[in-house]
Amino acid sequence: MSGLLGRPDMVFVYDADEIEKIFRQEEKMPFRPSMPSLNYYKHVLRKDFFEDCAGVIAVHGESWYTFRSKVQQVMLQPRTARMYTGAIDEASSAFLKRVSKIRDENKEVPANFLNEIHKWSLESIARVALDVRLGCLDDDAHVETQELIDAVIVFFKNVGVLELKLPFWRFFNTPTWNDYVNALDTIFSFATKYTSLALSRVKDLSNNEELSLLERILLQEKDTKLASVLALDLFLVGIDTTSSSVASVLYQLAQHPDKQQVLYEELSKNLPKIDESLQAHHLDHLRYLRACIKETLRMFPVVIGNGRCMTKDTVISGYRVPSGVQVVFQHYVISNTDKYFPKSGEFLPERWLCDHNAPRHAFASLPFGYGRRMCLGRRFAELEIAIVIARIIQSYKLEYHYENLDYYINPMYTPNGPLKLRFVERN
Template sequence: MLIVYGKKYGQLFRMPGLFGNRDFYVTSNPDDYSVVFRNEGQWPVRRCFDTFVYHRKVHRAKYFQGVDGLLASSGEKWYNVRKVANPVLMQPRNVRPYLTTMLDVNDEFLERIRKIRNPKTLEMPDSFEEEINRLALESVAAVALNTRLGLINRDGLEGDSKAIISNLRSVFDMVVLLEGVPFWKILKTPGFYKMMKVLDAILDDCNKYIELALEKIEKDKTNRSATELNRQKSVLEKLAQEDKKIAVTMALDMLFAGVDTTSSALAGILAVLAKNPQKQEKLYEEMKTILPEKHSRLTIDNMSNLPYLRACIKEGLRLHPILPGTMRQLPHDVVLSGYRVPAGNDITTAGNAQMRDEDYVPRAKEYIPERWLRNDLNNKYAGDIVRPFMYLPFGFGPRSCAGRRVVELEMEITIARLVRNFIIEFNHPIENLFKQKMIVVPNKPLNFKFEERKE
């Protein structure tokens, strides 16, 4: 939609703010992107969803006690949370030890696929999107809380876990309406009260698991249970050593933000691999070099050099980005495309959406992972294919996705093991497979076919 508006109104256009919202500027001029990100200031500001801010600062202020987390804070408050979280979440050496935990979850996911696929067609049921959501939530809980929810082996979601997934999807549906025309700021609407109720339910259900994890930490100060299980300390436990309230809020943010985003990313990558069997086979050949048998285990060492796997993931995110661009509010006026944009207004760069535009990417509609293999001198696709600051699937700079390293590891594990175990097909039209809400989400049943590989 941003690209359509850009072609109609120009590379830089302004959408007036409504009901107290700031004006909203969108630029699809790559020359502007460096200006935006080089002027974001010490504490980059990205607009928070006002309903989330209200929920944490007003509606449930007693629970959050001024620690609003990364989803509902800016400026110095945001920085105080991020500086505690970064050493735990943003350094690859601190995330890789969670490999064992995530592999155990992934083992169950593969067996779940074998159990629920149609025995004749080998296709997944229409509910496969829910299965990927289970994988994402189970993985996030295992890393954030060192807790297993037991979602994957169940034939039906139950209780709190079912409510969390259902309510998260409801939030994505409601936030577009409430944030786009925020009439609730003048008069509290039924939709606003419904959003508060859903956010309450997510908070209360997630908090039950967080409290159980905290109790386990308190009972095991020497971390014996983690040692016996050959597990890393959870993110919650590591952060709690610095600040318990920040730890709880960050765990909540991980559970909140790590389900639909990760599952949509995985679905998009699987879709393009399924529609490009030659690329899938090339990835399979790479997987066989480190996983000679289906049941062979991934390790930190054998995952260190998987260029084609990472190229396949990058190319999948290029074709199916979760968000069309990246937003900032700048602390001072800037000049974009020859126009002065006043400080404090929302500015969105549309780079992710432009990655499917032939003006910027050669053969943009095609799935060509080789374009990311820049060290291959014989690769005619290698080299710079985008302008600076265009391809930002996880955002940019200090304000980039805090869970990026965990998500990348989860995607690498899942794609590697699915391709090693199965021939993946999608024998249905791929057009309009996704739709844009707050993020991109599946628009059709994900009826992937998973055929066992013979070796």
Template sequence: MQEMKNENSEMPADFDNEIHKWALECIGRVALDARLGCLRPDLPKNSEPQKIINAAKYALRNVALLELKYPFWRYLPSTLWRKYVSNMDYFIEICMKYIDDAMLRLKNKSQSVNETELSLVERILANESDPKTAYILALDLILVGIDTISMAVCSMLYQIATRPEEQEKIHQEILKILPNKDDKLDASKLEKMVYLKAFIKEVLRMYSTVIGNGRTLQKDMVICGYRIPKGIQLVFPTIVTGNMEEYVTDCKQFKPERWLKQSSDYIHPFASLPYGHGPRMCLGRRFADLEMQVFLAKLIRSHKLEYLHKSLDYKVTFMYAPDGELKFKMTERPTS
């Protein structure tokens, strides 16, 4: 990030794309056991990783338009539909190469190999008896892992940069656990960063990156007196329920402390479900949590974040995230 800063120590206007590169590199390393080279400073705009990012962003941010509007495209393919299909075809074509490689590695590994030694995709392939389903799950993990996590991190950074008191609390907590800049960050130390994790939960409650969870009814249901037929898609709007006073005490107040064990604040267990719930909850929940926690812990340990421009509004695309250029000022903290 040092190379990206301008003379005012600010990140470039397209910093969100750098976050997307980081997210793709992470998902490649952990899910596919492959280094994709996304973090190279000389990565060209027409590179394969950048094309994967562009395809994933286009697909996710336009699927709602295709789903929610009247589906004329079913009868007369529209420009939006054709471009959507083209992007998804490219995304699938490239990602299938990596998934096929994972399948080949899995076949060549010993039957006695420990599951912890497998990548996420290898675990899916190993535990799913139907190869077609395994491939779909793997593709879904990669697709959502690129854009959703990136937008969540952008939201986290904006909230940290515009909330100096909370940022200082996070920094002090990290300093106690990692007093020296070269200290290793492992699972046991991450577990102690309770305020950092509470901050992440509070951002996801008030500004849920995924605005809701959709499910297609498998049978007719009656909900609140309304009969809803089989086949209709229902959306549980976590962005709404997480900001309702009847479910969250002082819901309009940003208060990470509400998530700490000693807090007496009421919050309904289903008020905030950023990853969904039940058998179909997000496959990569644990990975996403760890990814954000590690990134923020390392960044706040070494840098102070500020946002010195006009406040940004949040906007709904497929995700809910700050709408504008994320030109954060990042100042290196004194080393110790």
């Protein structure tokens, strides 16, 4: 696609082999397709705060590389994420209590159940990043937590309009642009408020087991700005993405009771009782749980595409793609193609088990991206999703008694319609 006003030429790639080649040869500072609207917010509207430390989202070059290099050791080590199993399990327990309260006489949750999952996701992030209990799932939850969730939804919804349609916002303040900036201001204010509170009560940094992510960054880098911006990025992109993934997994398990039963049997063998604390080692043998999550994200990836902006001329499928062209990887299309996943339209978690015979292309399903710009919060997202799904299926049998839901992008790729799941207690 070429000639789009205000956008570079784009090449769409549907070949996993070509995607692998591009990732394998990526340079020290790969460029993703840029987000000019967020870049403008960080580097123009709020330049006085971000200065030369603007995080990893919508940031490229030396600034991105310096920031990423300083935080990725903490963020991407699986053993670090596992230290937060208890905190995430506590947030999941609060979510289960919330589910019990909001069910109706038919044991169904309200149509806006996705918003409740958003609350759980926010509570989990706050516990991990700042060691803050927001109380999002309490009956008397603060209004500001819902305002933050609403702001994140507006951000994702409007960024698509600003980036993919005619960029009128560059010339005058459109209503979409104004809503977008107001949403970012809300997220910015929330993150800075709670980060400041967390910084004011920093614990003994020598107790490595109980540190929040913010404290771990402080211990390593002695840089409060770096820690604050990381927290902001986590609030910005870590709520809606994780909760949409959880919604999809729950919906798919409700749609496939036979798979749900296999998962329940695995959980019954490996997890402590619901009223006992969960430890990291309890998750080590949950192969089928991980398979259910992978299969859901294969069929319904929260982000349907990824890409790179070529920084040098590159040959793709025999064609020379010039520097400056955006190469878009169509992950949703690829991972739902029989060429890469036989019977791709069927929910088959078994295909992800080690003893399954069908070969899989390592680059045909990449829900968290790959390489130097892989999702920075991947380890924590995977842990959060696994724990909350495990605890739900351990406690409830999921059912769904309505017409199948379509999926749509609003703003993540998620079930479209009332998520009126039925939660039936297990004996």
